[in-house]
Amino acid sequence: MELTTQQLNESIYDATNALLFEEDYLHIKNAIDQLHVLFSGATGVKAGNITDEDIYLPNGKAVSTIKAAHCLKELERTRRFIRGINQAIEHLSDTIQGRTLNILYAGCGPYATLLTPLTPRFTSAQINFILLDINSDSLAAARGLYEQLGLSEYVIDYVCTDATTYRFPHNVQTDMVISETMLNALRKEPQVAIMNNLIPQMRKDAIFIPEQIIVEAVLTRWKEEYNSFTIKDYQPKRINLGEVYCASREFKLPHPVVIQVPASETHNRLDLFTEITVFGREVLTTYNCSLTLPLAICKLENQKKDMAITFEYVMSDKPRFAYKY
Structure with missing residues (x-):
């Protein structure tokens, strides 16, 4: 039986609560699996056998759509980022009142993994996103996911470009930037180059994720x-x-x-x-x-x-x- 938009979002909400508040790894794994079923069902992108190609750039490689989907499946990685970003949004909400918080997600992949689970916790009047990825297939999947989940009102823009050269739009105040585009010891992928481009553009009170x-x-x-x-x-x-x-x-x-x-x-x-x-x-x-x-x-x-x-x-x-x- 096909789930309604409300049922899909309730399912995301339940899974996200497990990631935020559970310590039992079986519950956390079940929550991750639940999100993967929902996201892969909506996008047609499954974290299965990797059959697509990475994109090689002057400042490091951008991972393929299926590889990006696989990132969701790393339990501790996903739950720590989700918890941290949830806390960062709450912190900004306390300090910046009276307007919507704008979040740039550089390297969003097909699921916008680090933001989509948080949509049931915050309204589109509280948070808006710019979803950016250089991989057009990943960005198209993210757009399709948000349309199917009825979340399009959260997204200011979908941008297909290189985050190492992207310039912030003049008409949007950027309050948070998320970029998790790295491997261990900062090799192969462009995390450092992305930070070098984006952080100087940020206001002093804006937050970059990861913090350090x-x-x-x-x-x-x-x-x-x-x-x-x-x-x-x-x-x-x-x-x-x-x-x-x-x-x-x-x-x-x-x-x-x-x-x-x-x-x-x-x-x-x-x-x-x-x-x-x-x-x-x-x-x-x-x-x-x-x-x-x-x-x-x-x-x-x-x-x-x-x-x-x-x-x-x-x-x-x-x-x-x-x-x-």
Whole structure:
């Protein structure tokens, strides 16, 4: 039996409440599955076998429509972003009163995953969206989703363009920008280039999501990491070497950083760790999702003395932290 628009939105509301307030992962998984069934049914885009192509840009790749749909299925990633964005909207609602909040979602994908679940919680008089994606198939799917769900009144515009060059419209006050266009250690995808373009255009009281991205250099040992997966509450012993980069609302492009690496007889793998603060206390830490998996840089075999490694961020079609020692 086909659901009415009201029933669809009630189903989204129930699933969103589970993401916002439940701690039981079975309930959270069921909520994610429920959203996927609704969104894929409305758009025809299913997070199944990836048969489409990424789009390669001067500042990094934009993922394919099906890959973008898959992002919904990462439980901790989705729920932390949904919780953080919900809190950010509530914060702005308390500080900016008397008008509609305008949110730019750069890289919205086919489901506008990080905003659509929140539509039953806020009216279109409270929040409006500009949905932006360089992938025309993804943007068309998002438009179709909003039309089928009866949510078109939330959307100011659908924009098919590169977020690294997009300019804010003069007739819209932008209160929040969301861009989750990254992989672990800020490689391959254009998150840094997008922040470099969009954040300078934002008003001082506007919020960028995620609030902060930290990349750190860490010496690890396989046995310690393995124990953290197999032994309950085990805290792996690591050697933290320092911050390689921090991206935040006070945005600055990465500059070369020299990291001092002590000689170690036990820890022989140099990794980059990523921590993402969505908003407030909503933080994604190591192993929470694909965005925070440690990125192995190199093995330091038979290291008898301290050494220095220089990290430099490469802004190119394949953005990444390059290193030399």
